Amino acid sequence: MAEPSAEFSGAVKKLLNIYHTAIKPMEQAFKYNELRQHEVSDGEITSKPMVLLLGPWSVGKSSMINYLLGLHGTPQELYTGAEPTTSEYTVIMHGEKFRTIEGIVMAADSSRSFSPLEKFGQGFLERLVGIEMPHKLLERVTFVDTPGIIENRKQQERGYPYNEVCQWFIDRADLIFLVFDPTKLDVGGELEMLFRQMKGRESQIRLILNKADSVSTQDLMRVYGALFWSMAPLINVTESPRVYVSSFWPQEYATDTSRKLFMKEETSLLEDLNQVIENQIENKIAFTRQHAIRVRIHALLVDRYLQTYHSKLGWFGDPHEVFQDIVNDPDKYYIFKSILAKTNVSKFDLPDKEAYKDFFGVNPVSSFKQLSQLCSWTGGCLLEKMERVISHELPALLNTVSSSTVKAGPTPLNSLPDTCEGPECEEKPKNRWRRQ
Missing domain, CATH: 3.40.50.300 (P-loop containing nucleotide triphosphate hydrolases)
Structure with a gap:
């Protein structure tokens, strides 16, 4: 049995780097694993x-x-x-x-x-x-x-x-x-x-x-x-x-x-x-991109919940009651419909609305920051990095792998x-x- 080719090993290494630098930080920032119970490991x-x-x-x-x-x-x-x-x-x-x-x-x-x-x-x-x-x-x-x-x-x-x-x-x-x-x-x-x-x-x-x-x-x-x-x-x-x-x-x-x-x-x-x-490496890239899309949608939804909460919270309103009303009836505030206007978001990929009742029941709204706040001078914004990975980096890696017909050796x-x-x-x- 031949050893994996250099192209194969290089593609796997690059895929791991994309996951750790762009996808995992957004998973952690919005606690995606607690929603889906779908942790992706190396x-x-x-x-x-x-x-x-x-x-x-x-x-x-x-x-x-x-x-x-x-x-x-x-x-x-x-x-x-x-x-x-x-x-x-x-x-x-x-x-x-x-x-x-x-x-x-x-x-x-x-x-x-x-x-x-x-x-x-x-x-x-x-x-x-x-x-x-x-x-x-x-x-x-x-x-x-x-x-x-x-x-x-x-x-x-x-x-x-x-x-x-x-x-x-x-x-x-x-x-x-x-x-x-x-x-x-x-x-x-x-x-x-x-x-x-x-x-x-x-x-x-x-x-x-x-x-x-x-x-x-x-x-x-x-x-x-x-x-x-x-x-x-x-x-x-x-x-x-x-x-x-x-x-x-x-x-x-x-x-x-x-x-x-x-x-x-x-x-x-x-x-x-x-x-x-x-097609092992091609399937891994497709799996990682699908996971990235789900993480991005989750982050956009949590961000939308936060925006709605801050806009509806008045000077004398009860923060708990305001947010509970949003979570119990997200359609009233167009939480999910507003996400469909974003690029690369399909209605078939939207998670179950009921899941967010349990999600926010465990994770208080105060534990999250809005996407606009998750930016740095050196690393850029998390959302921009994620969108670049989904739209350009992973498809480019897939094209590179497909064109060179990477094989695992056997x-x-x-x-x-x-x-x-x-x-x-x-x-x-x-x-x-x-x-x-």
Whole structure:
């Protein structure tokens, strides 16, 4: 495996510098992390691409990871079964030797990208586990296996904020595999909530119709149609997500099933995964810019709250009552509508109005300064620096990376050497971890 190129390392270093000099100061000035609970660390910017697997219980998420990494029949194999087996969030990543890391240890290590998970409490950290192992694919990507969706279980029975934890992983995933079983296409409250949380991330979603050889070809066509019928109300985009139909495990496909189709689908999935790995730095830049836009909107909103408060506060008015009236009814003072007149602000990026009731309930208005006051002779104004980063610096860095086709060094998945010979190899996907 080749080392990361100088261009790749230079792009990551420049991205970190942009974050620390322009984005993080505004985060801290307006306490953005307390609103979104979305802290961005150096580990996230420098981390490998993350592939997140979601879906109902016993649809083959763990088996799919075992298959892609060739772990079936080895001591490192993830446990699988017909019953709900995965109750933890399992992070599979690269390491010099095989070892298991407790969630508390992962969260305490600030060099990892998982340290912000500590805010979800000890109940969640007990259900977080990391697995390190030496593997060529894990040098390039990290997999996250999640507990299966169980629609008849109440949120409080999980013992931790399930939706908030899922949102954290969704926000950071480069690819989201939503796995289904042909016999389990029921849509309930938990799945609907997940799709609401994935709004704006539709380009990262891939639907996996796993265990496709467990039904006949005719039934598979009906299931495929039923899957789209079930998902259509939840995915409100013009272009539907890519659906991969196959059986992702090392066993032979069942007889009288669409074997050639399944193998071509598997090849397409590997190419899709490879594309995400090749576009690693581009995705990091896009993620950082999206984060910067959200931070800027938050700062503009807080600034607007402050302006309205100071303009409405009279000589004899009660400061608490005046500000409480503004927070309880922001539309009355055109708080959110006024922000839409600013450059690069979309109504779809505006946060929930209710969130600011809790935000200002914890953070008094006196703890903030207006944007016009956050300027210095040497560093300039925070807002101008942020707007320059969003409009010029990050797009310029992206263009530089794209034009030089920065690569992390490793050989693409779809060009891995095929060790078999003969005409039968033509229909086999180039996946050297598949057991023949």
